[in-house]
Amino acid sequence: MNDLIIVGAGGLGRELLQWVKDINKVHNMWRIIGFIDDNPNALDNYECDYNVIGSIKEWNPGNEYYACAIANPELKMKVVTLLKSKGAKFANIIHPLARIGDFNKIGEGFVAYPNACVSVNVTIGDFVTLLSSGIGHDAIIGDYSTISSYCDITGGVKIGKKVFIGSHVTIVPKRIIGDEAYIGAGSVVVSNVKEKTKVFGNPARRIYI
Numbered sequence: 001m002n003d004l005i006i007v008g009a010g011g012l013g014r015e016l017l018q019w020v021k022d023i024n025k026v027h028n029m030w031r032i033i034g035f036i037d038d039n040p041n042a043l044d045n046y047e048c049d050y051n052v053i054g055s056i057k058e059w060n061p062g063n064e065y066y067a068c069a070i071a072n073p074e075l076k077m078k079v080v081t082l083l084k085s086k087g088a089k090f091a092n093i094i095h096p097l098a099r100i101g102d103f104n105k106i107g108e109g110f111v112a113y114p115n116a117c118v119s120v121n122v123t124i125g126d127f128v129t130l131l132s133s134g135i136g137h138d139a140i141i142g143d144y145s146t147i148s149s150y151c152d153i154t155g156g157v158k159i160g161k162k163v164f165i166g167s168h169v170t171i172v173p174k175r176i177i178g179d180e181a182y183i184g185a186g187s188v189v190v191s192n193v194k195e196k197t198k199v200f201g202n203p204a205r206r207i208y209i
Contacts, residue, residue, distance in 0.1 A: 001031050003064035004091065007079060009035035009042035009052050012129075013069035017050060019095045019113065020067065026096045033064060061088040068109050068127055073144045073162035073180070080109065080127055080144075090127070098130075107143070125161065142179065160195060 004020065006013050013035055020030050034053040035043070042052055056079055066088050070076040080090070090109035094100065097114040104118055107126035117134040118124070124135075125143035133151035135141065142161035147153065149167050156174040159165070163177055166185030171177065178195030187204040200207045 001029060002091075003033050004030040004067060005033045005053070005064055006035045006050075006067050006069050007037075007056065007083065008069035009037035009039070010069070012071050013037070013042075014046065014048060015113075016067055016069040016093060016111065017048070019093060019111075022096055022114070023093070030065075030091075056082070059083070059086075061086050063089075065089050065091040067091055067093045067111065068129070069111075071129060071146045071148075071164070073146055073164055076127060076129075076146070077144045077162060113149070119155075131167075136173070148185070 006016055020032060024030055032050060034050045036054050036056050036059050037052050038055045038057055040052050061083060068076060068080055070079055092110040094112040095114040098112040098116040100118045101120040103120050104122045106124045109127040110124060111129045113131045115132040116130045119135060119137045121138050122135050123140045125141060127144045128141050129146040131147060131149040133147050133149055135153045136155035138156045139153055140158045142159055144161055145159055145163040147165045151165055152170045154171060154173045157171050159177045160179035162180045165183045168186045169183050171189040175189055176192045178193055180196045181193045182198040183189060184200030187200050188202040189204045193199050198207050199205060
């Protein structure tokens with residue numbers, strides 16, 4: 001059994017804690033130590049059986065593993081880069097009810113929620129967060145991207161690095177989403193999305209906010 005610390009004690013962190021507990025019910029593989037977060041009061045007013053044990057900025061990693069519970073791609077990259085520079089080792093956390101197909105390439109620090117589905121011949125970069133959504137065959141997901149729940153990432157889609165995809169998004173086959181793009185909840189993407197562009201709607205169009 002390995003020690004595990006969750007990075008980020010917000011809502012995503014509390015969800016990730018539950019998924020780790022679910023993993024342990026099937027295969028007792030993680031000794032949960034607690035959370036690190038720069039807000040020591042992040043768990044105030046929430047029922048939780050683990051505590052914030054230190055700040056991210058001041059934390060010195062040891063032999064334990066880490067699981068990243070940060071949804072914002074830019075912040076996720078900054079925090080991961082800081083901790084890895086100090087020697088942190090990150091685990092892949094895949095819920096027992098997630099379905100992972102054959103012939104996929106999955107990077108470091110992957111998080112998959114219950115009912116997440118990764119089809120076949122998919123390439124997933126480092127520190128991708130996949131909530132309860134599906135990724136079709138031959139898709140490519142770039143480093144540090146976050147895919148919220150109930151999304152349909154269809155076959156052959158290419159998603160760049162540090163992309164955030166809101167809930168209930170559909171991306172039709174073979175579309176390309178540029179680095180650091182943001183796709184608002186409920187959008188239907190029928191055209192390519194340029195890097196650092198925010199889109200929203202059905203069909204998804206660029207927004208300036």
